Amino acid sequence: xxxxxxxxxxxxxxxxxxxxxxxxxxxxxxxxxxxxxxxxxxxxxxxxxxxxxxxxxxxxxxxxxxxxxxxxxxxxxxxxxxxxxxxxxxxxxxxxxxxxxxxxxxxxxxxxxxxxxxxxxxxxxxxxxxxxxxxxxxxxxxxxxxxxxxxxxxxxxxxxxxxxxxxxxxxxxxxxxxxxxxxxxxxxxxxxxxxxxxxxxxxxxxxxxxxxxxxxxxxxxxxxxxxxxxxxxxxxxxxxxxxxxxxxxxxxxxxxxxxxxxxxxxxxxxxxxxxxxxxxxxxxxxxxxxxxxx
Numbered sequence: 001x002x003x004x005x006x007x008x009x010x011x012x013x014x015x016x017x018x019x020x021x022x023x024x025x026x027x028x029x030x031x032x033x034x035x036x037x038x039x040x041x042x043x044x045x046x047x048x049x050x051x052x053x054x055x056x057x058x059x060x061x062x063x064x065x066x067x068x069x070x071x072x073x074x075x076x077x078x079x080x081x082x083x084x085x086x087x088x089x090x091x092x093x094x095x096x097x098x099x100x101x102x103x104x105x106x107x108x109x110x111x112x113x114x115x116x117x118x119x120x121x122x123x124x125x126x127x128x129x130x131x132x133x134x135x136x137x138x139x140x141x142x143x144x145x146x147x148x149x150x151x152x153x154x155x156x157x158x159x160x161x162x163x164x165x166x167x168x169x170x171x172x173x174x175x176x177x178x179x180x181x182x183x184x185x186x187x188x189x190x191x192x193x194x195x196x197x198x199x200x201x202x203x204x205x206x207x208x209x210x211x212x213x214x215x216x217x218x219x220x221x222x223x224x225x226x227x228x229x230x231x232x233x234x235x236x237x238x239x240x241x242x243x244x245x246x247x248x249x250x251x252x253x254x255x256x257x258x259x260x261x262x263x264x265x266x267x268x269x270x271x272x273x274x275x276x277x278x279x280x281x282x283x284x285x286x287x288x289x290x291x292x293x294x
Contacts, residue, residue, distance in 0.1 A: 060174025078120025
């Protein structure tokens with residue numbers, strides 16, 4: 001699934017190519033990608049037609065394009081979604097689901113939503129130009145200038161759940177997915193199952209710093225691509241997968257200590273870690289209730 005760096009690369013591409021463009025036609029080729037829009041296919045198309053795109057914004061893994069009437073085109077890429085800017089005469093992609101014709105600043109271009117697995121989607125958010133209400137509950141991400149580091153550390157250290165599970169909680173911190181969580185934890189030498197309340201404040205801050213650093217580095221490489229499912233708006237893949245230290249490296253030597261990287265099942269996914277650099281936490285001792293003497 002695209003994570004913060006990949007989605008930010010797409011957002012920046014949209015900002016370069018479609019700002020100021022007017023939507024002249026919307027064609028929904030499959031109903032599933034617009035299933036979250038209560039207007040239905042025709043209503044979705046009608047709500048966009050004639051509107052001008054004012055900006056390109058992101059929170060976590062969600063993108064939205066504010067429109068000139070105060071609404072917004074809200075999108076989530078899901079597992080395999082792509083937003084591409086193409087000339088209208090470009091051959092249709094195999095999994096093309098929605099095509100949006102543009103005029104004005106993007107004359108002669110189309111915005112295309114392509115999604116093989118169709119877990120992602122588009123919708124029109126009424127009054128959502130500043131922040132769509134559908135995603136108002138999602139926390140800011142570590143690259144957001146207004147992200148509150150102190151609040152993050154306090155919340156993490158109050159919870160008994162494992163720190164990786166917390167990193168993936170979009171209500172606590174958004175944009176961090178499986179890949180960058182594993183990479184940040186490897187850099188911080190912390191096992192993903194370590195409970196938050198067993199981290200020191202310094203460890204929690206260091207982990208947050210590593211999460212920022214790994215995502216900034218990924219942005220510089222255009223994101224992480226393991227196959228053709230993630231590309232930017234020009235159809236180009238990112239290259240950060242070549243710089244990963246833990247994720248996807250099962251059996252390869254840890255770059256710090258030489259121990260083979262391990263993979264374990266985690267929340268219907270996988271976790272990759274070094275068993276030496278990131279030792280598993282000890283199990284908590286069961287509390288045996290005392291029996292009062294007679």
